[in-house]
Amino acid sequence: MELLFLVLLSLHILKTEAVVEHHWCYQSQKCAQPHCEAPEEWYLIDISCKGNKQSPINIVTKNVIYDKNLKPLNFEGYDVKGSSKWNIENNGHTVKVELSTSPKIGGGGLGRKYKATEFHLHWGVPGVQRYLPGSEHSIDGEKEAMELHIVHIREDVSNITEAKETADGVAVLAFFVKVEEENKNYATLINELENIKYKGQTTQMDPLPLSSLLPPEEDLGRYYRYEGSLTTPDCYEGVTWTIFEKPIELSISQISQFSTLHFDGRNSTHMIENFRPFQLLNERKVYWSSASMLLPAAKVLMLVLVLTYILSSLSQ
Numbered sequence: 001m002e003l004l005f006l007v008l009l010s011l012h013i014l015k016t017e018a019v020v021e022h023h024w025c026y027q028s029q030k031c032a033q034p035h036c037e038a039p040e041e042w043y044l045i046d047i048s049c050k051g052n053k054q055s056p057i058n059i060v061t062k063n064v065i066y067d068k069n070l071k072p073l074n075f076e077g078y079d080v081k082g083s084s085k086w087n088i089e090n091n092g093h094t095v096k097v098e099l100s101t102s103p104k105i106g107g108g109g110l111g112r113k114y115k116a117t118e119f120h121l122h123w124g125v126p127g128v129q130r131y132l133p134g135s136e137h138s139i140d141g142e143k144e145a146m147e148l149h150i151v152h153i154r155e156d157v158s159n160i161t162e163a164k165e166t167a168d169g170v171a172v173l174a175f176f177v178k179v180e181e182e183n184k185n186y187a188t189l190i191n192e193l194e195n196i197k198y199k200g201q202t203t204q205m206d207p208l209p210l211s212s213l214l215p216p217e218e219d220l221g222r223y224y225r226y227e228g229s230l231t232t233p234d235c236y237e238g239v240t241w242t243i244f245e246k247p248i249e250l251s252i253s254q255i256s257q258f259s260t261l262h263f264d265g266r267n268s269t270h271m272i273e274n275f276r277p278f279q280l281l282n283e284r285k286v287y288w289s290s291a292s293m294l295l296p297a298a299k300v301l302m303l304v305l306v307l308t309y310i311l312s313s314l315s316q
């Protein structure tokens with residue numbers, strides 16, 4: 001009897017240890033933490049990571065399908081500066097900002113309204129001379145420096161856990177970050193990074209209108225839409241992705257501030273390359289909001305001129 005108890009106890013300890021070992025990481029952490037589960041092994045943590053509707057993907061523009069229902073999204077409360085602070089956390093994988101208000105999105109082919117709960121970023125290895133781009137999605141194989149994800153859940157659920165249990169529960173807006181001039185609207189967020197260098201550290205910042213971190217709304221009419229997953233374990237499938245064509249612009253020195261963070265404690269690896277590799281598209285389709293790709297500005301102008309000419313000659 002005692003022996004059986006001991007066997008059970010040791011099995012329990014082994015099992016607990018095995019669970020502790022199952023800690024997911026990015027490929028860039030594998031050197032320092034050989035036992036962590038890199039992206040190719042995430043399915044050991046959650047089998048969903050091996051599913052056939054995973055994210056991110058490479059978008060091949062010649063295969064996208066124009067969908068006239070994909071009108072510009074409606075942004076509600078995106079231009080409002082809330083009154084309570086935003087919580088910022090180094091969660092060991094990214095910098096995550098919890099929103100204190102719930103700006104909403106609707107329209108744009110979404111079946112319902114969604115509220116924003118948090119945003120976070122993915123990046124590569126910045127450098128002054130050369131840098132490795134770290135966006136998760138790519139367009140025709142081209143990645144950008146970073147990618148911003150604004151996570152939204154159905155307006156009628158209270159948190160992400162509940163959203164995952166509800167059909168059409170999660171919608172993510174993705175914005176590429178391109179190397180350009182300095183973007184002063186990001187100064188507050190970037191200045192806080194030195195206070196959350198290590199995993200588990202949190203700080204607060206004055207809230208901003210979410211729209212101040214994004215390209216102007218009039219540039220957000222062109223986007224891609226597909227059904228995918230969260231890009232970190234549990235790799236939950238059932239995420240409606242919207243990937244905007246117009247990127248956010250940050251300077252290389254602003255981008256490089258993100259990699260001063262660490263994945264873990266004081267002597268741990270710098271937080272770099274925190275992106276998941278591309279996943280297979282499989283049977284899925286990627287939709288495109290705008291026929292204007294087929295009609296660039298010059299062609300539209302030409303068309304208008306020709307029509308004007310025809311109309312004026314008819315009226316004579």
Ligand SMILES: *[C@@H]1O[C@H](CO)[C@@H](O)[C@H](O)[C@H]1NC(C)=O
Binds near residue numbers: 158159161162
């Ligand atoms: C999510 O919301 C549900 C329902 O209100 C609640 O029971 C649950 O504790 C919440 N979970 C988290 C992680 O906050």
Ligand SMILES: *[C@@H]1O[C@H](CO)[C@@H](O)[C@H](O)[C@H]1NC(C)=O
Binds near residue numbers: 267
């Ligand atoms: C970090 O490294 C330094 C020098 O190698 C060492 O003295 C210190 O104890 C380490 N700190 C931690 C938290 O491991």
Ligand SMILES: [Zn+2]
Binds near residue numbers: 120121149231
């Ligand atoms: Zn993300």
